[in-house]
Amino acid sequence: KILWTRRDVNLDHQEGAGSSPILFGRLLIFHCDGRDRQYIAALEKTTGKTAWQVKRSIDLSKVPSHARKAFSTPLLVGSSKSPVLVSPAAQGCYAYDPHTGRELWHLKYKGFSAVPRPVAAGGLVYVITDFARPHLLAIRPGGRGDITGSHVNWSATAQMPSTPSPVIADGLIYTVTDKGGVVCCLDAGNGKQLWRHRLGGNFSASPIVAGDRVYFFDRKGTTTVMQRGRQAKVLGVNRLADGLMASPTVVGDSLYLRTRSGLYRVEATGR
Incomplete structure (x- = not known):
């Protein structure tokens, strides 16, 4: 049974929409960053009615239309009493009050069509800026207004991903490039590259951390x-017959993987 449908949020994404919605209490929040319009919106999840809608504030009037689109997914950070919605877009990243849509801050950069979702840990938010020339920025999310010149702790440019999102655990950030499968491990505090290892192949799915292992x-x-x-060590290689582009997920002791033709559940054994 379909409870509600909205057909008025279509945009000119050129390649099609790529951002995923997120839930916040009673709200369904999603990005709308196309070549024609750029905004973020929240709908009542039970009725589909618009709770709030906010236009991106950075001026894109002199930016070519293809450089106005973005495909990243928002991320909630902060405490339950003071949540902050981090929202990467074209030519900049924003933060909003998820209750009302009020903009808290924005940070300008040159980049568009970014796909990776931001990650957060240790009081910092990590954002990929661009598809063609991706940079990784470490941002302090507590500012107000234009924080472009004041709240970036560090940036990394070498071997950053265009599609797979970073993953972070125990103060270490792991990334993998789309082409060539170059895995990098960075110190989340200062951005220093601790090691790099080439897996080969092409990647779209994001890596995940489970236990003491990282999966690519x-x-x-x-x-x-x-x-x-802090040292590169390959523990094993496994293969499925069909290709894999979606990011897997871990539930309990099970790993779920969606290939082009099926859904697999891989369960921990040896107990």
Whole structure:
């Protein structure tokens, strides 16, 4: 049974929408960053009615239309009493009050069509800026207004991903490039690259951390398992017959993977 439908949020994304919605209490929040319009909106999840809608505030009038689109997913950070919605877009990143849509701050950069979702840990938010020349920015999310010149702790440019999102655990950030499968491990505090390891292959799915391991999934269905830590160590390689582009997820002791033709559940054994 379909409870509600909205057909008035269509945009000119050129390649199609790529951002995922998120839930916040009674609200369904999503990005609308197309070539024609750029805004963020929240709908009542039970009725589909608009709770709030806010236009992106950075002036894009002199930016070519193809450089106005973005495909990233928002991220909630902060406490339950003072939540902050971090929202990467074209040519900049924003933060909003998720209750009302009020803009808290924005940070300008040159970049568009970014896909990776931001991650957060240790009081910092980590954002990928661009598809063609991705940079990773470490941002302090507590500012107000234009924080472009004041709240970036560090940036990294070498071997950053265009599609797979970073993953962070125990103060270490793991990334993998779309082409060539170059895995990098960075110190989340200062951005220093601790190690780099080439897996080969092409990647769209985001890596995940489970226990003391980091899992990387290439488009042909190869999963590489690496030891979590400050040194590169491959623990194993597994293969599925079909390709894999969606990001897997872990529930309990099980790993769920969606290939082009099926859904797999891989369960921990040896108990």
